[in-house]
Amino acid sequence: MNRRVLITGIGLISSLGDSSAQLHSALCAARSGIGPIQSFSAEGLNCHLAAEIKSFQAEKYLGRINLRPLDRTSRLAAGAARLALDDSGWSSEMVKREQVGLVLGTMFGSLHTISEFDRRILEAGPVYVSPMDFANTVINAAAGQAAITHKLRGVNSTISTGPTSGLQAIAYATDLVRSGRAKAVLAGGAEELCFQSFYNFDRAGLLCARNPPHRATPFDATRNGFVLGEGAALVMLEAEASARQRGARVLAEIRGHASGYDSSCENEESDSIKVIARTMELALSDAGATTSEIDCISTSANGSVVQDRREAQAVAKVFDARAQNIPVTAIKAMLGETLGASGALQLASMIETMRDGVLPGVAGLEKLGPDFPLPRTTSGNQRIDVRVGLVNSIGFDGQCCSLVITSHEKPI
Amino acid sequence: MERRVVVTGIGMVTSIGTGREEFWNNLLLGRSGIGPVESFETSDYSVHKGAEVRQFEPERYALNLDVARLGRASQFAIAAARLALLDGNVQINCVDPHRAGVSMGTTSGEPREVERFDDHYFAETLDQVGPEFIGRYPCNLIAANVAREFGFEGISLVIPTACAAGNYAIAHAFDTLRWGRADLMLAGGSDSFSRITYAGFSRLGAVAPEKCQPFDRNRKGMIPGEGAGVLLLEPFEQARERGARIYAEVAGYGLCCDGHHMTAGDPEGGGAARAMAEALKDSHTRPEEVSYISAHGTGTLTNDLLETIAVKRVFQESAYVIPISSIKSMLGHTMGAASAIEAGTCALALFHDRIPPTVNLFEPDPDCDLDYVPNHAREHRVQVAMNNAYAFGGNNASLIMKKCEGHE
Numbered sequence: 016m017n018r019r020v021l022i023t024g025i026g027l028i029s030s031l032g033d034s035s036a037q038l039h040s041a042l043c044a045a046r047s048g049i050g051p052i053q054s055f056s057a058e059g060l061n062c063h064l065a066a067e068i069k070s071f072q073a074e075k076y077l078g079r080i081n082l083r084p085l086d087r088t089s090r091l092a093a094g095a096a097r098l099a100l101d102d103s104g105w106s107s108e109m110v111k112r113e114q115v116g117l118v119l120g121t122m123f124g125s126l127h128t129i130s131e132f133d134r135r136i137l138e139a140g141p142v143y144v145s146p147m148d149f150a151n152t153v154i155n156a157a158a159g160q161a162a163i164t165h166k167l168r169g170v171n172s173t174i175s176t177g178p179t180s181g182l183q184a185i186a187y188a189t190d191l192v193r194s195g196r197a198k199a200v201l202a203g204g205a206e207e208l209c210f211q212s213f214y215n216f217d218r219a220g221l222l223c224a225r226n227p228p229h230r231a232t233p234f235d236a237t238r239n240g241f242v243l244g245e246g247a248a249l250v251m252l253e254a255e256a257s258a259r260q261r262g263a264r265v266l267a268e269i270r271g272h273a274s275g276y277d278s279s280c281e282n283e284e285s286d287s288i289k290v291i292a293r294t295m296e297l298a299l300s301d302a303g304a305t306t307s308e309i310d311c312i313s314t315s316a317n318g319s320v321v322q323d324r325r326e327a328q329a330v331a332k333v334f335d336a337r338a339q340n341i342p343v344t345a346i347k348a349m350l351g352e353t354l355g356a357s358g359a360l361q362l363a364s365m366i367e368t369m370r371d372g373v374l375p376g377v378a379g380l381e382k383l384g385p386d387f388p389l390p391r392t393t394s395g396n397q398r399i400d401v402r403v404g405l406v407n408s409i410g411f412d413g414q415c416c417s418l419v420i421t422s423h424e425k426p427i
Numbered sequence: 428m429e430r431r432v433v434v435t436g437i438g439m440v441t442s443i444g445t446g447r448e449e450f451w452n453n454l455l456l457g458r459s460g461i462g463p464v465e466s467f468e469t470s471d472y473s474v475h476k477g478a479e480v481r482q483f484e485p486e487r488y489a490l491n492l493d494v495a496r497l498g499r500a501s502q503f504a505i506a507a508a509r510l511a512l513l514d515g516n517v518q519i520n521c522v523d524p525h526r527a528g529v530s531m532g533t534t535s536g537e538p539r540e541v542e543r544f545d546d547h548y549f550a551e552t553l554d555q556v557g558p559e560f561i562g563r564y565p566c567n568l569i570a571a572n573v574a575r576e577f578g579f580e581g582i583s584l585v586i587p588t589a590c591a592a593g594n595y596a597i598a599h600a601f602d603t604l605r606w607g608r609a610d611l612m613l614a615g616g617s618d619s620f621s622r623i624t625y626a627g628f629s630r631l632g633a634v635a636p637e638k639c640q641p642f643d644r645n646r647k648g649m650i651p652g653e654g655a656g657v658l659l660l661e662p663f664e665q666a667r668e669r670g671a672r673i674y675a676e677v678a679g680y681g682l683c684c685d686g687h688h689m690t691a692g693d694p695e696g697g698g699a700a701r702a703m704a705e706a707l708k709d710s711h712t713r714p715e716e717v718s719y720i721s722a723h724g725t726g727t728l729t730n731d732l733l734e735t736i737a738v739k740r741v742f743q744e745s746a747y748v749i750p751i752s753s754i755k756s757m758l759g760h761t762m763g764a765a766s767a768i769e770a771g772t773c774a775l776a777l778f779h780d781r782i783p784p785t786v787n788l789f790e791p792d793p794d795c796d797l798d799y800v801p802n803h804a805r806e807h808r809v810q811v812a813m814n815n816a817y818a819f820g821g822n823n824a825s826l827i828m829k830k831c832e833g834h835e
Contacts, residue, residue, distance in 0.1 A: 116684075122565055122567070133545040138549065140471050141471050141625070142630065146627070149627030150819055152535070154535070154536060155589050160689065163821065169684065173588055174584060175567040175586070177565055180567070187599070190602060194606065274583075274584070276528075276574045278580055412565070413574075413575075
């Protein structure tokens with residue numbers, strides 16, 4: 016468990032562009048991917064906003080292959096994988112020679128595919144369903160399809176921990192590389208936006224509603240729920256020795272991570288805060304870092320009334336006096352809650368912040384709550400030098416994951 | 428520092444019995460859990476048999492959570508987890524919740540929840556859908572609900588790698604304990620019977636009309652099943668200190684991907700062979716040291732043939748002398764639970780030196796010419812057991828367990 020784990024490439028597809036540079040410049044320009052839903056009718060729903068990837072064309076990333084077997088989640092995952100392989104300099108020849116792994120986080124896989132397959136059973140009868148669609152009803156379908164598309168023959172795994180799935184997948188893959196089980200693994204998450212998941216989130220009352228007016232701004236005093244988004248992001252993780260050997264460009268290093276579960280999530284708020292705080296502390300300890308070394312935090316906050324408050328309180332608890340001046344961002348303000356993709360998108364954005372020293376502001380943030388403990392949460396961008404960054408992924412369902420990265424030029 | 432990891436509790440919810448003892452006794456007797464499907468009407472289907480868990484009483488096991496708010500796979504998982512803790516003689520109030528976690532595999536998560544939604548969607552009565560779906564359907568809740576039932580606050584995750592998921596989940600728990608990220612893990616798999624899975628497999632032509640007969644020349648396919656298997660895993664030193672009964676030691680694993688086809692295996696068994704070879708290497712085991720192989724053995728024409736080819740590739744001459752059996756002949760294919768139930772079977776085989784049979788194996792397939800322990804359980808010294816699992820997406824997972832040395 017002592018190999019260093021380097022990030023050598025990023026591939027992503029989001030409502031704000033299909034590269035980490037595009038995403039970062041959009042975030043820093045306070046552009047939002049959120050708008051009225053176009054892919055299905057929101058009639059009768061409380062929320063009518065989403066952060067969709069408009070005019071997504073998988074051909075752009077995958078070329079002229081037979082795309083029919085790939086549903087939207089698979090196309091997003093396979094597209095992001097192509098971009099990450101290219102960005103990290105893995106040619107298809109190299110992929111053929113070595114065993115590259117893929118660990119994909121996803122909350123639902125494709126709920127659209129599963130539900131449509133089932134409706135076909137109801138409509139036409141079980142003997143009329145399509146075998147090809149059935150293959151895509153398994154939750155690991157996107158990881159399988161992406162592996163087939165790119166001939167990835169190493170470890171292939173799918174991780175589901177709800178909205179934290181993407182960051183959890185990166186944590187899982189980090190340990191595979193750290194321990195020498197794998198040399199090169201694509202890791203991250205993918206989540207599609209579809210009617211079925213949207214409808215049920217809306218029914219659960221978790222989304223910001225039309226009435227009173229939508230306020231899905233993380234940490235804002237007037238927030239009233241989140242907006243769903245979609246996307247995919249994968250990073251290439253490589254063992255230091257093999258990355259050096261092939262002369263790979265290094266973007267950052269993963270120094271540590273930790274995960275926890277808030278098994279009291281529906282009861283005591285103070286217990287939830289403790290679990291989130293402990294997860295951050297364990298990640299810092301795994302990284303051998305102290306709170307004073309952390310230069311900024313990418314939070315999981317998405318506009319949820321309860322969850323944002325818990326995360327802020329937990330950060331304040333862990334960072335103590337430093338909470339007064341630690342720069343904080345919450346990019347779900349612009350990307351929406353992309354569930355299984357969100358943690359990986361946060362990581363990609365953090366790497367860009369390390370590169371150019373700009374931490375995106377929280378777009379739309381007007382007024383922090385009266386006793387909000389993190390004053391350096393701002394609507395405008397913050398110019399900072401980031402050597403060590405903390406990424407949090409906290410689910411409304413009690414799942415917690417934190418990850419510490421360092422810019423490679425300036426290790427701890 | 429790497430710690431040794433051992434199995435100290437086994438919890439089973441299966442079509443042939445609930446709890447380790449009932450399960451194991453019935454397994455050795457060759458009892459079958461296969462019968463007419465009762466979960467839903469099958470008159471529109473081309474096949475009608477399944478291996479369902481009958482007379483399951485979730486409220487006997489979920490003592491802290493309201494069973495009415497839990498999906499069936501979560502109910503199975505909680506029951507198997509409680510049985511594993513009881514079997515391992517663990518007092519819940521003595522467990523440090525921060526150091527205890529849950530790692531579960533599944534194929535479909537909670538399919539019955541989406542089916543209920545789809546019934547409304549199809550009937551155009553969506554306005555009758557309540558708010559509960561998000562709190563019941565997402566597959567990560569299978570592990571999360573186990574964590575909530577027992578108050579565990581360490582890592583909780585679901586690895587939904589289809590029909591190899593149980594092995595993936597146990598492998599992850601093994602690493603988590605080995606590297607000191609937790610001191611107690613509940614690891615396994617759970618899946619519930621569903622019309623989605625049943626329709627899909629029957630449409631693939633993969634479901635046998637009557638019985639599951641792995642490696643038989645007249646085999647006609649798999650039989651979908653359901654259930655859960657959970658292993659209680661902990662570091663060896665801790666188990667020894669608390670005087671726990673140790674069934675077996677988890678020694679290593681191998682995972683890889685064919686990168687070939689979603690539902691068909693690599694025709695030369697290459698991926699399956701790589702996973703087995705990797706597991707042998709990871710556990711520092713020579714092929715001839717393996718004394719039992721729990722086969723994926725679904726009973727389909729191709730799986731059993733490819734698996735036989737792959738075993739021969741890896742084990743060479745020893746392939747012919749290692750007993751191999753498929754308990755899917757009795758339990759059907761319990762999807763994400765299958766390799767977890769089979770891992771528990773390996774642990775019991777190591778502990779008792781008994782090997783469960785492959786039932787319904789009457790006429791050997793000339794191309795499947797290994798020792799599949801036909802029809803009757805066997806006494807056999809089991810030092811090292813290998814558990815194979817293969818899945819949609821071309822995922823291959825092999826797990827190795829050994830008799831725990833340094834422990835009487």
